[in-house]
Amino acid sequence: MSLKHVEEYRRADLSRSLAEKIRRISTRNIRLMEVCGTHTVSIFRSGIRSLLPETISLLSGPGCPVCVTAQSEIDAFIALARTEGVIITTFGDLMRVPGTVSSLQKQRAEGRDIRIVYSTMDAVDVARKNPDKKVVFLGVGFETTAPTIAAAIVTARRTGVDNFFVYSAHKLVPPALTALMSLSGVTVDGFILPGHVSVIIGLDGYRDFFEMHRIPCVVAGFEPTDLLQAIAMLVEQVETGAPALENAYGRAVTDAGNPAARKLLQEVFKTADVAWRGIGLIDGSGLKIRESYAIFDAERMFALTLPEAKEPKGCACGEILTGSKIPPECALYKKICTPIDPVGPCMVSDEGACRIWWASGVREAAVREAVSH
Helix, strand or coil: CCCCCHHHHHCHHHHHHHHHHHHHHCCCCEEEEECCHHHHHHHHHCCHHHHCCCCEEEEECCCCHHHHECHHHHHHHHHHHCCCCEEEEECHHHCCCCCCCCCHHHHHHCCCCEEECCCHHHHHHHHHHCCCCEEEEEECCCCCCHHHHHHHHHHHHHCCCCCEEEEECEECHHHHHHHHHHCCCCCCCEEEECHHHHHHHCHHHHHHHHHHHCCCEEECCCCHHHHHHHHHHHHHHHHHCCCCEEECCCCCCCCCCCHHHHHHHHHHEEEEEEEECCCEEEEEEEEEECHHHHHHEHHHHCCCCCCCCCCCCCCCHHHHHCCCCCHHHCCCECCCECCCCCCCHHHCCCCCHHHHHHHHHHHHHHHHHHHHC
16 A cells, blocks of 8 residues: 555545455454554554454553663662752653652652753753753663764764763663563564654664564554554464565655664664563663763763662553553552552553553543533
């Protein structure tokens, strides 16, 4: 299917046609996992689950950057916020993530200087305007956001802003896919690969993973027709027994990705073994700042005393991130854990599975109430 304009990917007739095709060709029970929080949002917002046959289960994987950030990293962020003479800059979705003993939001309420920024260059500007302070940007995200943080570090060095630091907690998607395949209790028959990440790493970024595991993989965009087309391609691969690595988001994703962005990542970062919430330590799955840019590395430049990291008691966020559970299967979901008072990060971030399920339930309840009146 080849469409020219974004509006065409929202056409109801095309979505219905693809849904009918999926129902027609799907004969066996399969579990498909999306590995992108924005995909999870789009699937719920467009009602895609209601269009699929009972043979197809959609699972939410480790696609929410804030959610997969390890508890020890959240604790490090909080320790940095408590450090004298430090200004913390961060994107807003980190503020309410509970650490072992506190959160950034609580630290700001207690008087710590924590500022929400909308780009990494904003953080560099904060450092430039506060030369007597040490300004730390909390770098959380996947291959999508990491190039912008790399660009900020390069800019800081070029312009002599030597009071700017980054704590890099960036993570890489392909190694996480490999780790998922080795987890006991996790069964996945195909992956809906993330669109934004794939713009950077390209289809080639998944080839090693695909050749190792020979599991159906399709890169998808974010409109309803994008996602239904990707699901149809995955179902066809499963039904025919012919796994492939395919691209259903050709208008944005190429085989090679973005060479300039990948070159910038290579210049500033090196891969490292890092922990993911719910999965544990994954070889080569993180990005840490290279020695040549060490003076901008908050992890090196600050001596932090951290508490023993403890996951929130009773929280199933880790199991939800691996597809072992869905949010309603967590004992805390909607009872103790809500967006107003979250226990785990999956209920905090707009891309967290628990938050998305909760919001969808609220909308469904509102519709039912409106209809009944």
